[in-house]
Amino acid sequence: xxxxxxxxxxxxxxxxxxxxxxxxxxxxxxxxxxxxxxxxxxxxxxxxxxxxxxxxxxxxxxxxxxxxxxxxxxxxxxxxxxxxxxxxxxxxxxxxxxxxxxxxxxxxxxxxxxxxxxxxxxxxxxxxxxxxxxxxxxxxxxxxxxxxxxxxxxxxxxxxxxxxxxxxxxxxxxxxxxxxxxx
Ligand SMILES: *[C@@H]1O[C@H](CO)[C@@H](O)[C@H](O)[C@H]1NC(C)=O
Numbered sequence: 502x503x504x505x506x507x508x509x510x511x512x513x514x515x516x517x518x519x520x521x522x523x524x525x526x527x528x529x530x531x532x533x534x535x536x537x538x539x540x541x542x543x544x545x546x547x548x549x550x551x552x553x554x555x556x557x558x559x560x561x562x563x564x565x566x567x568x569x570x571x572x573x574x575x576x577x578x579x580x581x582x583x584x585x586x587x588x589x590x591x592x593x594x595x596x597x598x599x600x601x602x603x604x605x606x607x608x609x610x611x612x613x614x615x616x617x618x619x620x621x622x623x624x625x626x627x628x629x630x631x632x633x634x635x636x637x638x639x640x641x642x643x644x645x646x647x648x649x650x651x652x653x654x655x656x657x658x659x660x661x662x663x664x665x666x667x668x669x670x671x672x673x674x675x676x677x678x679x680x681x682x683x684x
Pocket of ligand 1 (some may be wrong): 573576577592
């Protein structure tokens with residue numbers, strides 16, 4: 502909580518995952534309205550947060566609307582709902598990342614997403630709006646990080662199949678990055 506408050510005071514972007522999301526679900530006001538924040542919940546974490554903030558269960562027939570509503574209720578900070586497809590919203594748009602991965606998800610894969618998102622969010626903010634075609638830089642960064650993680654998953658699965666671990670995915674980062682962003 503202290504780190505989040507200091508980051509807000511200094512205008513430093515923050516990515517919040519896992520235990521951090523647990524904290525936010527207990528006390529949403531810690532982060533509400535801080536547009537430099539990006540939250541990366543899985544479906545379970547998303548539901549917990551949604552119920553805490555909107556005081557309503559998630560509408561399982563409307564995943565897009567739910568992500569949009571939670572982002573707006575949090576003051577338009579960026580939400581990345583990880584899943585079979587990743588749903589990303591900044592309170593205005595909902596972007597879907599369905600870049601091909603594989604049928605396997607590894608424990609720790611979310612750390613690869615939030616870690617690469619930290620880098621891409623920084624780059625997108627420094628690059629400025631003309632480099633992100635006027636789109637919210639956090640939205641662009643989130644789409645990039647989701648695509649990158651899925652590309653790593655795809656490449657590692659081709660080599661290791663069902664025995665793939667997140668470490669195998671990390672080994673693919675360099676080539677996945679080149680393939681997506683440097684060709
Ligand atoms: C969030 O974004 C929506 C859509 O652009 C806008 O209508 C709303 O006023 C914004 N909310 C805040 C708190 O800025």
